[in-house]
Amino acid sequence: MFISTNDCDGTGECIKKCPTKAIRLVNGKAFSCITCGTCMEKCPNNAISKNKYGGFVVDRAKCNGCGICMFNCPTSNINIEDGVVYGICSRCGVCGNVCPNRVDGYELTKEKQINYIDSLNLYLKDYNLPEKSTSKLAERTGIITDKDDCILCGRCSVQCPMDAINIHFDQDRGICTECRICEDVCPTNSIKKFNVNHETCTLCFKCIKSCPRDAIYLGDFEVNINKLDQETNGTIISCLNCGLCAEVINNDSLKFEDNKLRYNPLEDAENHSQNHLEAINLCPVSTLKESNDFVIESADGEDQALAGFCVSCGNCIKACDIYNARKLETYTWDGSVSDDCISCGICYEVCPKDAITLNRGNIEVNLDKCILCEKCGIHCPKDAIPKTTDAKKIIVDGFNQIDDNLCISCGICQDICPEDAITYENNKYKVNLDKCTYCGACKNACPSNAFIFERKFKDSVDGV
Numbered sequence: 001m002f003i004s005t006n007d008c009d010g011t012g013e014c015i016k017k018c019p020t021k022a023i024r025l026v027n028g029k030a031f032s033c034i035t036c037g038t039c040m041e042k043c044p045n046n047a048i049s050k051n052k053y054g055g056f057v058v059d060r061a062k063c064n065g066c067g068i069c070m071f072n073c074p075t076s077n078i079n080i081e082d083g084v085v086y087g088i089c090s091r092c093g094v095c096g097n098v099c100p101n102r103v104d105g106y107e108l109t110k111e112k113q114i115n116y117i118d119s120l121n122l123y124l125k126d127y128n129l130p131e132k133s134t135s136k137l138a139e140r141t142g143i144i145t146d147k148d149d150c151i152l153c154g155r156c157s158v159q160c161p162m163d164a165i166n167i168h169f170d171q172d173r174g175i176c177t178e179c180r181i182c183e184d185v186c187p188t189n190s191i192k193k194f195n196v197n198h199e200t201c202t203l204c205f206k207c208i209k210s211c212p213r214d215a216i217y218l219g220d221f222e223v224n225i226n227k228l229d230q231e232t233n234g235t236i237i238s239c240l241n242c243g244l245c246a247e248v249i250n251n252d253s254l255k256f257e258d259n260k261l262r263y264n265p266l267e268d269a270e271n272h273s274q275n276h277l278e279a280i281n282l283c284p285v286s287t288l289k290e291s292n293d294f295v296i297e298s299a300d301g302e303d304q305a306l307a308g309f310c311v312s313c314g315n316c317i318k319a320c321d322i323y324n325a326r327k328l329e330t331y332t333w334d335g336s337v338s339d340d341c342i343s344c345g346i347c348y349e350v351c352p353k354d355a356i357t358l359n360r361g362n363i364e365v366n367l368d369k370c371i372l373c374e375k376c377g378i379h380c381p382k383d384a385i386p387k388t389t390d391a392k393k394i395i396v397d398g399f400n401q402i403d404d405n406l407c408i409s410c411g412i413c414q415d416i417c418p419e420d421a422i423t424y425e426n427n428k429y430k431v432n433l434d435k436c437t438y439c440g441a442c443k444n445a446c447p448s449n450a451f452i453f454e455r456k457f458k459d460s461v462d463g464v
Contacts, residue, residue, distance in 0.1 A: 001105040002095055004030040014095035014102050019410030020447045021086035022077060023095060030102065033077045033089035039069035048088070052348040052358040052444045055091030059449045060084065060406045084408075090447035092412050093360035104359070133367040137332040140372035141259045142241030143310060143317065144388050150325035152232045155179040156316035158212050164239040164287050164310045168461045169213070169232060176215040176227040182207035191225075198222045235390035235461050239287045239310035242373035244352060245279040253306075254279070260312045265296045265305040272296070272303050279306070282352065284375040285391040286459065331388055333372060335365030341384040342418040345444035347376035358444060360416075379457065381439050382418075391459070398438030398455035400431045406450035413442035413451075 004014075010028040015021075023032040035055055040048040047062035048069060063085055070078040070085070078087035095102045145156075154177055157165040169177070176194055183191045190201040201223055208216045208223065215226045243256035253268035253275075254261065268275070280288045291307035312328075320326040341362050348356045348363070355369035356376060377387030381395060402413070407429060414422040414429060421435035422442060431442075443451040 001034040001089065002032055002091070002093075002102050003105045004032075004099075005101045005103060008099075008101045014099045017094045017098045019092065019094065019408060019412055020088055020090055021079075022089040024077070030095075030099075031075075031077075032095070033087060034075060034105075035089050035091060036074060038072055038074060039078060039088055042068050042072040044068060049449070051090060051449075052345040053091035053093070053360075054357050055447075056088050057090050057447055057449045058085045058088060061403075090445075092445055092447055094412065097360070133335070133365070135367040137334055138365070138367045138370035138372050139330055139332050140240065140242060141328070141330045143238070143312065143314070143326055143328050144331065145236050145238065146325045146327055147236075147390075149323045150236060150320075151178065151323055152234050152236060153177045153179040154212055155181065155319045156238075156326050157236075159315050159319035160238075161313060161315060162239075162309055162311055163289070163291070163307045165316060166237045166287055167234060168237075169234040171230075171232065171234075173214050174226055175213065175230075176225050177213055177232050178227075179212065181210050181212060182216060182225070185210045194225050194227050196223050196225060237285050237287060237389055237391045237461075238316075239308065240285055240372070240374060240389060241310050241312065242284065242371050244282050244284065244371070244373050245288055245306075245309060248278045248282055249275045251275060254309075261309050262311070263306060263309070265294070268296055268305065269303070276304075276306060283308075284373045284378055285389050331372060333365075333367075333370070333386060335363075335367055335370070337362055337386075338382075338384045340382040342382055342439060342441055343416060343445065344381060344418075344439035344441040346379050346381065346440060347385060348444075349440070350375045350379045360445075381437065390461075392461070393457040394460045395438050395455050396458045398436070399453065400433065400436050400438060400442070401452045402429050402431060403450045403452055404428055406448050408448045408450070410447060412445050412447065416441045416445045 008029045010025055012025065014030050015023045023030050037056065040050060040056055045062045045064060047059045048056055051057050065080055065083040067080055070080060078085060096104060152167060154167050157167050158179060158181055178194060185206045187204060187206065188200050188202055190197045191207060203223065208218065217224055217226060241259065241261065246254045246256035246261060251267055251270040253265065254263045276290055287308040289308040290304035294305040294307065295302040296305050316326045317328065343358060343360050345358045348358050352373065352375060353369045353371060355366045357364040374387045374389055377385035378391050379393045409429065414424060418439065418441060419435045419437055421432045423430050423432060438455040440453065440455065443453040
């Protein structure tokens, strides 16, 4: 809800700008819908829904103008004009932009919000106020990569027993990345500093078989390493230890306790395929997978066990003994985002914990709910949300169109579009698909649910 302060002079600029006619003058002060949700609860056609801003929108394709929302509105704010429902606040924030005396009630303390509701002397069966964080920081403990120290050699990935570290190299195979696996496996200690001592080498070929980059080759009865003096570029993506996967596994085979994932494949027979599919699809960094090497005996035969999750064994930390780029750390976030935020709402859509509320120009994060899975940052098209992982989803395709029968021509979509992709022509708003990036800012801000919208993501790094 948006509230007028005592300084409201009743000039009505907010009333003129409100696209849903949700503000009116009461005793010379601007008064508006309190977003209590009664209208949504009472609507027999499910035509009213809560949007990503915490407001409510009417789907005019479902609404039949029955008026039940109007008759049940505790503040008598809803009215119907020519069959169109008005008076419901979508929390678009336009009123606050045009008048300094309009404040966002959600920013008040819960006590002040309750006092305001009580002062209206309304009968409300249940008014669910937005949950406020009691925590100042969200925390996640796990092993991360310090990108300033990491040389992308791939040593940690090879040494990880759970195959939970994925590295994508921006160079062809066959070039040494200095992972030193060849030194580890050589039975005669004939490889030092990426040079082969041909006098002690027995040509057992263990190094050739073990090299993860196929950078060791056999010449004229001697083994050589293809070492080029160049910097290795690419990405390293590892399990974040957020515990999301354990939440959807319902056969108790995967548990997240004391910030550690523990897996018992013997318990993983029931609902095996469905459990694995849900957990793999939910993994924010796409490391979770089914193992190619570890199978489970079941009544139906052999099933693949899960892999790609961190068990906090610390082997990668030990393996990175020269550069010390793999570290066990507690990562924190205070919920702040950069000024690059465009209020597109993707973070709200992908958050698996419903921890994000969308505001104009920023977001509000319930830090009590946030588990730092980083899905919001991974999907953010403007990189406005901090993250520790190299994982990144990008929008590659989509569809965006305005339904003229639902559009109320308020122009909010045009104002909020960061790409100037919405134009006003012949008394209609249209989407310029040549400019549209399918961020969704227009769709989420629309108070009449007039957008027909789809988008498709993909990993920014092929093969990740």
